[in-house]
Structures are given as structure tokens and as C-alpha cells.
Amino acid sequence: MSNTEKSSVIFGIYFGKVGFLTLVRELENHPHFNAGKGSVLTSDGTVEMEACIMDGRTKKCGAVSGLTTVVNAISLARLVMEKTPHIYLAFDGAEAFAREQGVETTDKSHFVTSENIERLKQAKEANRVQVSSASIVRCCDLHLATVKLITLPGSKSSSLILLSRDRSGSVSSHYQREIDYTQPIPKEPTKETTVADGDSQIGTVGCVAVDNQGNLASATSTGGLVNKMVGRIGDTPIIGAGTYANSLCAVSATGKGESIMRATVARDVAALMEYKGLSLEEAAAYVVGECASKGTAGLVAVSAKGEVTMQFNTTGMFRACATEDGYSEIAIWPSV
């Protein structure tokens, strides 16, 4: 089931680069999401974070993997882009670079939350790389698409909504009327679709944006998979897989990294627009519907024209968007 934002999104979202980074950083700092503090744990109980950023106009990009002490992975990715001759640094080399650049670092334990220790325990008991879908909240992917939210009074709330869900899954928020946390009953009651979602990557955060000059950018940040092998790299830091931006569109994907990688999800949305002349929405629908295996992928994308689309073939995806004309939406489940 794909979900598409309908109509009404015509104008670009204004954002400064600073605002854009700030949003991803805010998300990284919220323990609810699987990035920065709140990152899920490897099979050794450690945190290894990764992030990627790409600027559509110049196609400049930066990526990092295997971070253990850097507070904001996304900012380090940007520094790799701007201050090194390389695009991608990982593990010890990335940590050394972080120190050289003087970015904020902290003790490894900062990122480890008690909830994630519990998740790892469950995953190990179930002998799965990924957590099982016992909790519907956990089998969802999170994606926020917009920067406007943080500059508006409502922006904080949108983050707070997601934060304010307690462990039992019940939610209190100011936006109840806009958000339905109850999972819609599938037409064919095959509970197995949820199980398939258990393979999803949990709560990677991503952000795509277009400013009012049509400049695009994309950023994605994650802690990876629960109980992942030490050293595992997912789709997030890989240009063309989890993150991509050019002059036509910006895309950030989330889901099962291995599946997104082989389907080169983010690049393919752009490639379909470029080579086949599809619209943003058509391209995103094609990639989510035809290229990526069912139950494995979701994405948010914006075009240079200011269109926004948020699509997924998983049970749900945390997502939000806003456009300059005042339109905004925050949702988890398919809206149809």
C-alpha cells in the first residue's frame, strides 16, 4: 500500500541549510528515534551510528559510519563533505576526524538507552538480527520531511508527539485529531504483513527539503538494526541507496537496509524522473511498488517544484511534511 500526499502541495518549503541540519540534529538527540541518542545496539551491545548528507545543486555529499562517540552524526557527515577530499569516512578514521574537527563527542554510554538494552535482549532471545514486531510502534519507520516544522510553533510539537508515546504504545499529544495511532485493519487480515515488517529498520531519521529557489538537499541518520553485527553498514550512508539529491529531487529512504541497497532506492526515484520523465510521485510510487521488495522500504522525497511525497510498502512510516503555503501533515499509517 503506497501512500501519497495528495494535491495542494505546490510551493517550495523555505529552509536555510542551517535549519535543515538542525532538524536532523534535533531528531538525533531525541532518544525515541533510532539515531544518535536512542540508536539501537549491535550484537555486542554497542552503538554504531551512520549518517549521510547530499546537496542537490552541487551533488556534493558526505557520509559517516561506525561512529561511537559523536553526538551528531549528521554534522560530521557534513564536515566530511566540506573539509575532506573524501566523501565517506568510517569507524576509527571517522572518530579521529571528529576529534580533529572538534565536534561534540560524549561517552559511548550516552547513546545507550535502557529501552534499547531491552530491545537487544529481546532480539537475542528471538535469535533475530532485527527485533520482532511485538510492538507495532517498533515496526514502523520514522521519517520527517520538512524543515518548516522546526521554525513553526507546531514544529516542536510534532517531535513531542512522537516523543510522548510511552512504552505500552499509548500516546498523548496535542495533535491527536491529526494523528491516528491505531493501525488500520488490513483488508485481508493477514497478520503476517506485520511480521514481514519486523525486518524493518527501526526509526531511521531522514529529512529532505527544497528551498524557495529550488535547491534540494537530503539527509539521513541512523543507528542501524537491532542486534546487527559489529561493522554492519546499512543503506543510510550510501549515496543512491538511503540518501540522494540532485537538481530534480531529494530523497531519503528508510527500511530494510539490505533491500534498499540492492534496489538503489533513492537514486532510482531521481533516475526515473531524469530518464523516464516521471513525476516525483510517479517515480516514488514505482520504486516503492516495483523496485523494492514488499515490506522493506519507505521514503520521503521533494522535487525542485516543491512537491512532496511520502511513500512506503511497510505497515507504516512516521512522517511529516509541510509546505510554504501552510499545508502540513503528520502521520504514521497509510492515510487511505
Next chain:
Amino acid sequence: MGGWAIAVHGGAGVDPNLPVERQEAAKQLLTRCLNIGISALRSSLPAIDVVELVVRELEADPYFNSGRGSALTTKGTVEMEASIMDGPGRRCGAVSGVTTVKSPVSLARLVMEKSPHSYLAFSGAEEFARQQGVETVDNEYFITEDNVGMLKLAKEANTILFDYRIPTHGLDTCSAAVDSPLVMNGLPISVYAPETVGCTVVDGKGRCAAATSTGGLMNKMTGRIGDSPLIGAGTYACELCGVSCTGEGEAIIRGTLARDVAAVMEYKGFGLQQAVDYVVKERLDQGKAGLIAVSKDGEVAFGYNCVGMFRGCATEDGFMEVGIWE
């Protein structure tokens, strides 16, 4: 149409002043590897096995920048990376930051087949290698005397390049003053180690596969990841074709070069050579790189926009070619 085809490369961006005997040695090695691939294909090995076999051979030989003979990091160590992709099912595996594994491409294959993941790096990849019992050697094994010298030159060259870049800013173009030397990855071509080896194969059943392996960039920062292990950048295979790229990693990553050869075939309906030409021309921006490709119909193609590429190819109908220059 149909039939098997194979292409190999040993890096793009070759010093035009490379001594003739070195050129000959490179050609001999490429020919030897091609022949290994050809006999494997004649024995009906699947494409995925053939690319692994050929790249293993290239890794074992110190001539090219992969496995033994890998370029050195700024610390003088070797950090290798590789990836492999099987067209049917688009299964893939990749490794980075490997320091003791004799054949990184085979470890990438094991990641694809024996781990729940597609990409493992650094200590995690090394740990996995030990778990799988693959052959490991001391890091010294990979370091050649030639490369120790090259690293020294690269370090010197970096300083020089950096120094004379400064005054060019804000000045009128005085291009006569600098007879713009050939540069790859910011290094003079004489110092730049021809990068990366790769192999693409379509077998008699029309299955495509691709594999790429490298020591990366001479004088690279430790922890640097290039295009070679990245699916869609340095390596890609699908039902239509198999592609392996080489050259300036950062340009290849930005251009998602390997995937784009397949994408223009898939979405624009281009033929293989047309797709390769298009991608080299349109997708590399200012970057310098080259690539080899095979299609499910048994075609081979290559393209590059720099000085020379070590490459060889062969098809079932008896065509075989090994070359460096135009």
C-alpha cells in the same frame, strides 16, 4: 546475440610515461586473468563464481591496486575494500577496512551469502572473516616496496599541489605558468597508483555479475571509503547488465555510475555501449573515471574519460582484446 562475455579492468588513469615493460606486464596479467575467466565460462561456471575467481587472481598479483599491492593510507597501512553483485535477485555483498584478509572479494561474497547483512566494515568485517575461516595474512603481506615509495611521493606531491593552488585564487588566469600536469584524484598521474580491479561477466545462461576490489586511494585518510564497495557506485549488476567502475571514487559515488549504466538501459531503453557512453559523458561531471560492462545478450563495452584504462574483454564468438590506450 547471446553467449558468454567477460571484461576485466585494472584501473583508469594511466601515466602516459609508464615504462613499456610495465605496460607489457599489465597486459600479460590482464590476459592471464581473462583466460582464467574464459575457461571457467567454458566449464559453465555461473557468472558470480567467475567474477570472484578472476578478481581473486588480480588481488593475489601485486601489480594492481588490490589485495597484495594495495595503495597505502596516510599512515602507511593497507585498508582494502571490495564488493560483488549477482544480477539474478540483485544479491550483493561488500566489505571495507579489511586489513588481513587475503582476498577481500571472497569475503564480500561471504557477506552476501553467509551473513544477514550486505556490507561489513573494519573490525566487524575482520571478525567475520575469522569466523568464516578465510585465509588471513599479516598486513605487511599487502605492502609492496613500490607503494612505500609512492606514498612518500604522494605526500610530497600533496604539499606541492596545495602550495601552488593558493595563488591561483583571485588572479587572472595565467595558465601559461602552469603546464597543467595530468592529475587523478589530486595527485600527479606519475604518482597516482592505477586503481582498483574489477570484472564483469555474463555467463552462457545470460546471468550477469560484477565485482570490484581496491586498496583505495594512495595517501587516503584512514577510514576512507571509496566507490568500490558501494553498490550502485563502483559495482552493480541486475538482470540486464553487470558494471564495474574505476577512477576518482568521489566522482563515481556522486554519479552513482554503475547503477546509472543499468538505469539508462532500463528506463531509457539504451543499448549497452550507448549506455556506457552516455554515463561517461553525462554523469561524471568533472570527474575522471572508466568502467567496464557486459549485457545479458553477451555484449561487452567499456568507456573512460581519462588517459588510458587497463582493460581486457572477450566474448564467446572468439573476440578478445587487451588494451591500455585509446
